[in-house]
Amino acid sequence: MKRIFLIVIFLGAFCGLCSAQMMADSTVQVVAYWALGDKYNYQVEEQKGVISGTDTTIVEKSAEIITLEVVDETDSTYTLRVSYDDYQHSDYALMAANDAVEKLFGKTWFNVVTDTYGSFLRVEMPDTYTQAGQAMISETINSVVSEKGLPEEGKQMVTAVVESMISPESFTTAAIGEIAPLLFFHGARFSLPDEYEYEEDMMTVFGDGNIIKANGRLWVDEDLTDEVSVVMRIYREADQDSIRPYLVNLFASILQAAAPEMTEMDKDEMDEIYELFDIDLADYVVEEIHLDTGWPIYYQQTRYVDVWQGEELLSEQYTNKTVELMD
Numbered sequence: 001m002k003r004i005f006l007i008v009i010f011l012g013a014f015c016g017l018c019s020a021q022m023m024a025d026s027t028v029q030v031v032a033y034w035a036l037g038d039k040y041n042y043q044v045e046e047q048k049g050v051i052s053g054t055d056t057t058i059v060e061k062s063a064e065i066i067t068l069e070v071v072d073e074t075d076s077t078y079t080l081r082v083s084y085d086d087y088q089h090s091d092y093a094l095m096a097a098n099d100a101v102e103k104l105f106g107k108t109w110f111n112v113v114t115d116t117y118g119s120f121l122r123v124e125m126p127d128t129y130t131q132a133g134q135a136m137i138s139e140t141i142n143s144v145v146s147e148k149g150l151p152e153e154g155k156q157m158v159t160a161v162v163e164s165m166i167s168p169e170s171f172t173t174a175a176i177g178e179i180a181p182l183l184f185f186h187g188a189r190f191s192l193p194d195e196y197e198y199e200e201d202m203m204t205v206f207g208d209g210n211i212i213k214a215n216g217r218l219w220v221d222e223d224l225t226d227e228v229s230v231v232m233r234i235y236r237e238a239d240q241d242s243i244r245p246y247l248v249n250l251f252a253s254i255l256q257a258a259a260p261e262m263t264e265m266d267k268d269e270m271d272e273i274y275e276l277f278d279i280d281l282a283d284y285v286v287e288e289i290h291l292d293t294g295w296p297i298y299y300q301q302t303r304y305v306d307v308w309q310g311e312e313l314l315s316e317q318y319t320n321k322t323v324e325l326m327d
Helices: 004-012 092-105 134-148 152-165 168-183 240-258 267-274
Strands: 027-029 039-052 055-073 077-089 109-115 120-124 189-191 195-203 211-220 229-238 278-290 296-309 312-325
Touching (some): 077 168, 120 168, 229 240
Antiparallel strands (some): 077 109, 296 312
């Protein structure tokens, strides 16, 4: 992971007179020393799988390149242009949806505004991401689906994904989820021997756009941190009381799909069903950040979601995402 033999040279050319952020008092601070025109490419890969005993089945893979470029700098903020290219996905319908959006609006991009430390402040969407006419959307989707040779059910999926992607709310949520984690440590000072506990809002695993509470702890990996880069680690897990209402809703949806005649269940019945199951959601995060510039070098998040019935593990799924600075 510590690929500094090339990256130090690459980033060092932009350091100027910056001083390293490794303090003499055994603390480290992550600060952005960025300049107008700075531009870096990152390889992003994501993999989803199901674990059964010692066997792992990969069910979904994707890859793309994101570019971060400083397009504005003030006394109090930086503005980063985030753009995407070379999107690949194991699901052809999702690739078709991405192609349809690019036909509608061109290559995906947005701006992220940070403070002077590089801490995330907000997302700014381009004016082009407005509600397109339904006729235009349908025509574009039909064209892409025809090119890909997708069946009717594939068309329905492409339509649903495109409509969600061009929703301003969905787009903003996705943009925040993509970039904000890379800037999570910016602006903070950490003592190398200490661990820090914190609470955080995180997205549910059910794709409903809601958030749940999570309890986390973070620390500096002393073995991998030096005067060139800092390696930070996070472990966080979902709060069980917070995740409970969404798990109840998930079970209700599953039951209704399996037995349509069950139009509704009262709260007591759902609580009884919920008591039979437990769900564990845990994230493991590691990020390496170049000290003299504050640019991320490497980021990895692995999420495990386990469903239990008593002491029996019914389902174990994981998602692994990496973001790596390209040479």
